Amino acid sequence: MRRELALLCLAGIFIAANQVGLMIATERDWASLYPLLVWALCAASGWAVLNRVLPQRDPFLFPTTMLLTGWGLNLVDRLLPSYTLRQSLWLVIGTAALAGVCALPGHLRWLRRYRYSWLLFGLGLLAITIVLGTNPSGFGPRLWLGFAGLYFQPSELLKVLLVVFLASYMADHQQVFRMERFRMLRHLPSWRFLAPIFAMWSMCLILLIWQRDLGTASIFFLVFMLMLYVASGQVLLLIGGALLLTAAGIAAHHFFPVVALRVDIWLNPWRDADGSAFQIVQSLMGIADGGILGSGIGQGIPTFIPVVHTDFTYAAIVEEWGLIGAVGLLGSLLLIILRGLRLALLLESKPFHAYLAMGLSILLSVQSLMIIAGTLNLIPLTGITLPFVSYGGSSLLVSLISIGLLLALSAEAEAKQ
Amino acid sequence: MIRDLQRLTLLILLGFSLVAGSTFFWTVIQRDSLLARDDNPRKVLAELNIQRGSIYDRNGIRLAYTEAAADPALGPRRVYPYPEVVSAVGHYSYRYGQAGLEEGYHDLLRAVGLRDTRSVLEDNLLNRFPLGGDLRSTLDLRLQQALFNAMQGYRGAGILASAPSGEVLAMVSLPAYDPNQVDAIGRLLNANNQDDDETIRLLNRVTDGQYQPGGALQTLLLSAMLASGVSPDAFVAVGDVQLERPPLTLTCALPTPESELRLAQAYLRGCPAPFWTAPAFSITSEMFGNILQAAGFQAAPQLGGFRLPQPMVTPITYTSPQDIFADAVGQGRLTVTPLHMLQVIAAVVNRGNGIPLHLDAATRYPAHADWQPIRAKPSRLALMQPSIAQTIQAILRARSFDEALPIYGHVSQAYAGSREYAWFLGWTPLEDGTDAVIVVVLEADQIEPMQAVEVAVTTLRATHQVNED
Numbered sequence: 001m002r003r004e005l006a007l008l009c010l011a012g013i014f015i016a017a018n019q020v021g022l023m024i025a026t027e028r029d030w031a032s033l034y035p036l037l038v039w040a041l042c043a044a045s046g047w048a049v050l051n052r053v054l055p056q057r058d059p060f061l062f063p064t065t066m067l068l069t070g071w072g073l074n075l076v077d078r079l080l081p082s083y084t085l086r087q088s089l090w091l092v093i094g095t096a097a098l099a100g101v102c103a104l105p106g107h108l109r110w111l112r113r114y115r116y117s118w119l120l121f122g123l124g125l126l127a128i129t130i131v132l133g134t135n136p137s138g139f140g141p142r143l144w145l146g147f148a149g150l151y152f153q154p155s156e157l158l159k160v161l162l163v164v165f166l167a168s169y170m171a172d173h174q175q176v177f178r179m180e181r182f183r184m185l186r187h188l189p190s191w192r193f194l195a196p197i198f199a200m201w202s203m204c205l206i207l208l209i210w211q212r213d214l215g216t217a218s219i220f221f222l223v224f225m226l227m228l229y230v231a232s233g234q235v236l237l238l239i240g241g242a243l244l245l246t247a248a249g250i251a252a253h254h255f256f257p258v259v260a261l262r263v264d265i266w267l268n269p270w271r272d273a274d275g276s277a278f279q280i281v282q283s284l285m286g287i288a289d290g291g292i293l294g295s296g297i298g299q300g301i302p303t304f305i306p307v308v309h310t311d312f313t314y315a316a317i318v319e320e321w322g323l324i325g326a327v328g329l330l331g332s333l334l335l336i337i338l339r340g341l342r343l344a345l346l347l348e349s350k351p352f353h354a355y356l357a358m359g360l361s362i363l364l365s366v367q368s369l370m371i372i373a374g375t376l377n378l379i380p381l382t383g384i385t386l387p388f389v390s391y392g393g394s395s396l397l398v399s400l401i402s403i404g405l406l407l408a409l410s411a412e413a414e415a416k417q
Numbered sequence: 418m419i420r421d422l423q424r425l426t427l428l429i430l431l432g433f434s435l436v437a438g439s440t441f442f443w444t445v446i447q448r449d450s451l452l453a454r455d456d457n458p459r460k461v462l463a464e465l466n467i468q469r470g471s472i473y474d475r476n477g478i479r480l481a482y483t484e485a486a487a488d489p490a491l492g493p494r495r496v497y498p499y500p501e502v503v504s505a506v507g508h509y510s511y512r513y514g515q516a517g518l519e520e521g522y523h524d525l526l527r528a529v530g531l532r533d534t535r536s537v538l539e540d541n542l543l544n545r546f547p548l549g550g551d552l553r554s555t556l557d558l559r560l561q562q563a564l565f566n567a568m569q570g571y572r573g574a575g576i577l578a579s580a581p582s583g584e585v586l587a588m589v590s591l592p593a594y595d596p597n598q599v600d601a602i603g604r605l606l607n608a609n610n611q612d613d614d615e616t617i618r619l620l621n622r623v624t625d626g627q628y629q630p631g632g633a634l635q636t637l638l639l640s641a642m643l644a645s646g647v648s649p650d651a652f653v654a655v656g657d658v659q660l661e662r663p664p665l666t667l668t669c670a671l672p673t674p675e676s677e678l679r680l681a682q683a684y685l686r687g688c689p690a691p692f693w694t695a696p697a698f699s700i701t702s703e704m705f706g707n708i709l710q711a712a713g714f715q716a717a718p719q720l721g722g723f724r725l726p727q728p729m730v731t732p733i734t735y736t737s738p739q740d741i742f743a744d745a746v747g748q749g750r751l752t753v754t755p756l757h758m759l760q761v762i763a764a765v766v767n768r769g770n771g772i773p774l775h776l777d778a779a780t781r782y783p784a785h786a787d788w789q790p791i792r793a794k795p796s797r798l799a800l801m802q803p804s805i806a807q808t809i810q811a812i813l814r815a816r817s818f819d820e821a822l823p824i825y826g827h828v829s830q831a832y833a834g835s836r837e838y839a840w841f842l843g844w845t846p847l848e849d850g851t852d853a854v855i856v857v858v859l860e861a862d863q864i865e866p867m868q869a870v871e872v873a874v875t876t877l878r879a880t881h882q883v884n885e886d
Contacts (some may be wrong), residue, residue, distance in 0.1 A: 288451035
């Protein structure tokens with residue numbers, strides 16, 4: 001607990017230094033430090049609640065999460081000050097949700113038992129967006145549900161619900177997944193076994209593709225394949241999945257002009273640096289401008305990058321915190337992921353918990369790597385957020401819920417030990 | 418499952434290593450090439466945010482400096498409180514380039530090469546914008562303003578320098594432009610609405626103006642004639658000269674009712690006839706070519722502090738006496754700049770030698786108090802023998818163009834198509850033992866040679882006043 005408190009304090013110092021630095025660099029008044037207070041309140045109250053409900057837990061997850069969310073708050077305040085209040089509000093809601101998940105009794109049985117209900121609920125919300133969906137900016141894909149000025153993106157929740165569903169299903173049928181015969185692919189499991197899993201997964205994909213949320217659809221596919229691989233131990237599944245994904249990419253390139261455009265930009269962004277590739281080129285220039293030490297918060301020009309606050313937060317971080325900041329960010333994300341995978345190892349005897357921990361870690365790593373790699377032009381760009389850091393209430397809320405689940409799992413692991 | 422989890426962990430670690438490596442690639446390896454791209458707005462802002470150094474006149478008056486714009490988004494702006502110095506100081510524009518001293522000392526003013534590694538690191542860490550160095554010129558603002566005001570209403574060039582040091586005290590090309598408005602002019606030119614009036618303003622006639630020398634060449638020819646043994650007291654015909662190509666009638670610059678005069682007097686009045694017959698006085702075509710070579714007319718002029726283009730000048734060769742007829746009266750193939758002609762009159766007062774013309778006097782590093790003087794490159798021009806220079810000087814001293822002050826010189830005229838040029842090459846000795854040498858060339862459809870004299874005399878009077886102060 002002391003270690004966790006020390007880490008939380010270090011995170012607080014970093015966040016505070018950023019916020020004060022931003023205030024000085026942009027010549028704001030002291031009132032502009034309010035996000036720091038919001039963060040401190042969330043950190044303190046979250047820590048207090050966790051001490052009460054989960055006294056035995058992983059000491060790294062919560063401080064690292066709060067570091068990233070606070071950094072994200074600094075960044076939103078830097079890039080889009082008018083959205084700071086909203087992001088702060090989501091941080092409060094997300095922290096409350098994290099605490100709520102941790103406080104729920106029953107060792108997450110409520111998730112496992114009602115896996116179909118949860119997934120159908122998520123799919124239902126997603127389906128509603130087809131009819132009632134909206135976009136906060138007023139244009140673009142209508143992926144949000146809005147009420148009283150607040151907007152929620154159901155696909156974010158669906159990611160976690162899909163992981164929960166897969167974890168529960170794989171845990172219940174673990175023996176089948178691990179059958180020797182299955183390993184040899186000579187005797188595939190019956191369709192009755194595979195149908196629900198593929199049906200659920202396919203529904204997710206269809207809905208997402210219908211909504212043109214191809215980035216999230218890619219995440220679903222990758223998470224599914226990786227979880228299936230770990231559950232079955234079949235490397236061929238991974239290879240087959242990669243081939244399927246490539247085939248899907250080629251088909252998407254043919255049928256979706258936006259995909260074709262993104263692939264062309266990825267292949268050679270310099271050909272049309274002032275036109276269609278402007279965003280990625282400015283991102284790379286911003287990253288280069290950061291150098292090793294960064295230009296300092298508020299002193300770079302990441303706002304040259306269009307939509308920097310959602311899609312290109314990594315570029316903004318590198319521009320202002322440099323390579324050192326980038327390493328810090330990647331290290332923090334990796335720490336959370338590795339702690340999650342560690343939990344999966346520790347909870348091997350409890351398959352659902354192990355798969356859930358693994359699935360959530362895979363989700364976090366896939367999403368982080370996809371958007372960062374897209375920012376660096378390693379892969380074509382996808383319109384997804386960087387967990388904890390990018391502006392986006394739904395993403396922040398669901399990410400914090402995921403951490404809440406990991407914390408609950410860590411308590412299980414500690415209790416087991 | 419453990420083994421599969423381990424493989425998964427390795428895969429994730431590999432992914433993160435790739436992105437970390439890629440970040441390193443862009444922030445370290447490819448950084449310079451990306452930052453140097455012309456379409457990188459950060460490069461533009463970095464350049465605009467440099468606190469460009471100031472340019473001063475010889476007395477410490479700021480002629481150009483940088484100040485913060487009212488709108489922070491626009492970045493600092495360059496201010497020229499005395500637009501009349503534009504011909505010497507030039508202008509600075511990120512988009513349209515630099516000219517004059519702004520161009521010649523662009524690196525100093527931007528602090529390029531002035532910061533050591535520690536300063537660079539400190540500036541990067543603290544995100545400080547670099548501070549440029551300062552330049553002190555040889556210009557005297559009072560004399561610059563005197564020459565500029567005297568030339569108002571005319572089109573042409575004027576340059577005033579000190580002999581033997583070669584310090585340029587004033588330099589004017591008209592019509593000129595306001596350096597504070599150079600971006601507006603640049604936009605106009607870039608819009609492909611080529612406005613000739615604007616284009617004309619951007620030409621620096623002192624350094625780049627190519628003029629027919631006409632009678633201004635007489636000083637050099639006289640020196641050659643004297644060197645070949647001709648007496649200044651020899652009588653010569655001073656009637657009009659009829660040229661066929663181009664078809665021109667050349668007359669004396671000053672009213673000359675006589676039909677015959679001594680060579681010295683004919684020279685004083687700017688009469689072309691004696692020099693038209695120069696070949697008769699044993700000046701061969703080879704000698705004439707050598708005269709031009711020695712005077713530096715076969716090469717681009719030099720001016721310290723300026724980056725003058727160094728075009729490949731094809732030397733004019735003279736293979737027979739007939740070749741030099743038109744050039745001998747300054748109406749042939751030969752064109753000159755006022756800078757060239759200043760060396761001619763400077764040689765008269767400087768024992769036959771050219772002077773190291775320069776506009777730069779000293780530099781000062783950022784945040785330093787001391788000025789570092791600039792040593793001018795010595796002039797290698799030897800235009801005439803010292804004794805000849807003395808003789809010519811004595812001839813010119815026979816008449817002062819001012820009643821109260823000793824202002825001497827040679828007045829002449831030239832023609833180019835429908836344009837007429839009035840030349841004055843002169844000087845005045847100062848109390849401190851130096852000489853102020855001046856060249857003025859005015860152009861118009863019709864112009865009197867004495868108009869160039871008036872401009873020069875007004876300026877040289879100011880030189881005495883300044884010298885007394």
